[in-house]
Amino acid sequence: MGDLFRSIINIISILAIPLVLLLFLLWGFFKKVKVYEVFVEGAKDGFNTAVRIIPYLVAMLVAIAIFRASGALELLTTLLAPVTSLIGMPPEALPMAFMRPLSGSGSLGLMTELMKVHGPDSVIGVLASTMYGSSETTFYVLAVYFGAVNIKNTRHAVPVGIIADVVGMLAAVWIVRVLFF
Amino acid sequence: MLNYIWMGLIAIGILVAAGNDIYNETQNTYRNGVPMDAVVQFDESSANDLTAKGKINMPADAFRAFYDLPAATDVHQPIIITTSSSGEKLFTLPVDDSSPKHWKEMTKGALAKDKLSGRIVAYTVADDAKSAHVRLEFEPIRFVKMKAVTQSALDIASTAVSIALGLIGVMALWLGVMKVAEEAGLLKALTRLLTPVTKRIFPDVPTDHPAIGAIIMNTAANMLGLSNAATPIGLKAMEELNKLNPKAGTATNAMVTFLAINTGGLILIPATAIAVRVSVGSANPGLIIGTSIVGAGCATIAGVLASKILQRLPVFKRDLVVVEKEASHG
Numbered sequence: 001m002g003d004l005f006r007s008i009i010n011i012i013s014i015l016a017i018p019l020v021l022l023l024f025l026l027w028g029f030f031k032k033v034k035v036y037e038v039f040v041e042g043a044k045d046g047f048n049t050a051v052r053i054i055p056y057l058v059a060m061l062v063a064i065a066i067f068r069a070s071g072a073l074e075l076l077t078t079l080l081a082p083v084t085s086l087i088g089m090p091p092e093a094l095p096m097a098f099m100r101p102l103s104g105s106g107s108l109g110l111m112t113e114l115m116k117v118h119g120p121d122s123v124i125g126v127l128a129s130t131m132y133g134s135s136e137t138t139f140y141v142l143a144v145y146f147g148a149v150n151i152k153n154t155r156h157a158v159p160v161g162i163i164a165d166v167v168g169m170l171a172a173v174w175i176v177r178v179l180f181f
Numbered sequence: 182m183l184n185y186i187w188m189g190l191i192a193i194g195i196l197v198a199a200g201n202d203i204y205n206e207t208q209n210t211y212r213n214g215v216p217m218d219a220v221v222q223f224d225e226s227s228a229n230d231l232t233a234k235g236k237i238n239m240p241a242d243a244f245r246a247f248y249d250l251p252a253a254t255d256v257h258q259p260i261i262i263t264t265s266s267s268g269e270k271l272f273t274l275p276v277d278d279s280s281p282k283h284w285k286e287m288t289k290g291a292l293a294k295d296k297l298s299g300r301i302v303a304y305t306v307a308d309d310a311k312s313a314h315v316r317l318e319f320e321p322i323r324f325v326k327m328k329a330v331t332q333s334a335l336d337i338a339s340t341a342v343s344i345a346l347g348l349i350g351v352m353a354l355w356l357g358v359m360k361v362a363e364e365a366g367l368l369k370a371l372t373r374l375l376t377p378v379t380k381r382i383f384p385d386v387p388t389d390h391p392a393i394g395a396i397i398m399n400t401a402a403n404m405l406g407l408s409n410a411a412t413p414i415g416l417k418a419m420e421e422l423n424k425l426n427p428k429a430g431t432a433t434n435a436m437v438t439f440l441a442i443n444t445g446g447l448i449l450i451p452a453t454a455i456a457v458r459v460s461v462g463s464a465n466p467g468l469i470i471g472t473s474i475v476g477a478g479c480a481t482i483a484g485v486l487a488s489k490i491l492q493r494l495p496v497f498k499r500d501l502v503v504v505e506k507e508a509s510h511g
Contacts, residue, residue: 006467009450013405020410024358028365035361042360046353049416050345057341063190065337069329070198101444112457120463129458129469133451134476138444142183145440146432148416149423153431155500156491158182160437161444163487168445168480175475180468 049148056147060139064102073098089173092118093127097169100131101138101161108132126180130172138165198326210248211287211322216302217247221260221313228306228313233262235312237274248283256281262301262315270301272317289332290325297322348412355413359395368394382442382485385425385435392421396439403443406452415443428503438488445481448473 028035067073073095081091089097092114099107111132118124138161146154205211221228223235237258245253258280261273274280274297276288284297291297303316362368372379372393379386379393386392395418402411418439426433432440451473458466491497 003467006450006470009405013407013450013452016402016405016407017410021358024362024365024367027367028361031365033361033364038361038364039357041357042363043353043357045420046351046356046413047349049356049420050349050352053345053348054342057345058338059187061337061341062334063187063194065333066194066198066330067190068194069333070194070196070326071201072193072197075197108453108457111454112461115458115461115463120458120461121465121468125458125463126469126472129451129454130472130476132457133448133454133469133473134446135480136444136446141444142440144412145415145419145443146436149419149426149436151423151430151432151436153500154183155432155437156182156488156494156497157432157437157440158186159491160441160484160488164441164445164480164484167483168476171479172472172476175472179472 052150053144053147056143057140060143064139068099068103068106087170087173088177090124090127092124093131093173096128096131100135100169101165104137104140107137123176123180127172127176130176131169134172135165135168138162195330198330201326202324205325206323211290211325212248212319213321213323214318217317217319219315219317221262221315223311223313227310229310231264235260235262244281244283250283253281253283258284270304271298272301272315273298286325287319287322289329290322292320351409352413352416355410356417359398359414359417363391363394368398371397382438383435385433386422387425390421390425392418392425392435395421396442400442400447404447404449406448406450415439428501431500433501434488434492437492438485441484441488442481445484446477447481448477 025035025039028038076098077091077094081094084094084097085091096107096110096114099110111128114128115125120126120129142154142157142161146152146157209215219237219239221235221237223233226233226235237256237260239256239258241253241255244250244256258274258276261275263271263273265271274284276284276295276297288295288297297319299317299319301315302318303314305314307313359368368391369389372389372391375393375397376388379397380388383393383396395414399411399415399418402408402414419436422433422436422439423429425435449470451469454469454473455466458469
């Protein structure tokens with residue numbers, strides 16, 4: 001069942017982009033849209049958007065890099081490990097929970113290391129990869145998406161993102177506990 | 182809010198780095214001034230060569246005891262020994278991924294990048310000249326965390342620019358395609374299909390607005406793991422939402438809800454995690470598909486609900502009020 005689902009989704013994700021390109025452009029063509037001219041007109045904005053993101057991305061990534069390099073995550077883990085063990089979360093997986101919203105490459109490295117050390121099919125291995133799979137790099141998304149439209153006052157976006165992350169991490173612990181161990 | 186978080190990350194980072202460095206200095210975590218005894222096995226060169234290459238082999242226990250670490254693995258570390266014209270022997274340890282973790286950390290406080298160096302204060306060559314007992318005096322290692330903070334802040338600043346510039350190509354491609362879809366009325370058709378759902382999640386956005394079409398496509402691309410397409414289309418959605426924004430520079434309710442869907446990370450196949458599981462030899466790499474869908478589903482639902490609840494709070498509502506002067510600026 002899982003394998004069938006996986007191969008169906010795999011095929012869809014391989015075909016998605018060529019099909020979307022073909023379908024969208026053909027549809028436009030038959031609707032008498034001057035496809036080439038309109039495409040170029042739209043594509044022009046790509047450069048501006050990308051350049052607009054730069055200051056936001058620099059600000060966000062530098063702050064996160066300083067925080068990571070300082071060893072503050074290790075400190076946070078030591079302080080919070082007794083609390084999170086109460087809900088059945090192994091302390092080894094805790095850094096993953098903190099890293100996931102902050103850094104995509106950092107959490108990828110952590111997940112890989114945890115699986116190498118504890119085995120990919122152990123509780124910690126399954127939990128780490130579930131945590132990785134069940135969230136996005138919140139702060140990166142915030143910087144890029146708001147940066148693209150020059151939003152500086154993000155209002156409740158940060159608390160919302162953090163709430164989503166905490167719930168995602170707790171749900172990952174819960175589902176892994178219930179299903180496998 | 183982001184002001185506090187941002188300042189907090191930087192201030193806590195620098196203070197913790199300083200605290201860690203002071204602690205390491207008082208504990209002498211890096212054993213400055215304490216010579217280390219080791220045995221060097223030479224590869225091809227002899228112990229008496231002017232430049233000799235070999236390996237330090239040290240059992241985990243000895244390494245652990247020397248640095249007083251909670252855990253360690255056996256050390257097999259390449260070493261290069263050079264003899265200066267005055268007869269003084271110097272050593273360099275090229276530190277890479279196979280080196281002990283503690284040494285990797287120490288390189289962040291060392292003079293040269295990715296290597297540790299120092300003097301050899303005692304050098305006893307074995308009879309066959311294939312190995313030698315050495316006493317190593319490492320260069321003093323200080324301010325490891327502070328140096329790491331400096332280095333990573335500078336490095337990431339340029340990485341951020343490459344990330345943004347790297348988006349230009351795919352951005353252009355997808356913005357072009359989206360423009361065609363918009364002109365052809367395709368986005369509107371797509372939007373009408375999902376109106377019953379979207380009008381509940383985004384009550385502030387007109388049901389046939391192009392933003393809704395882009396949001397739907399972004400979510401679909403995210404769920405299929407096509408992040409190359411998802412980001413440009415997502416940014417297009419933000420731009421469309423921004424056209425409805427009465428107050429430039431301030432996030433609207435719809436934007437935050439859209440971000441909640443994105444940061445929740447709703448996905449059908451967590452392709453990256455599965456690929457890593459395959460590479461480390463998992464017996465069942467696909468095991469996490471179900472668990473990730475549950476995790477991300479919960480996160481997304483919680484995020485959308487939280488955005489709906491928090492947007493009513495006076496603190497966040499206040500920011501939406503358009504002051505006359507600002508409105509005239511557009």
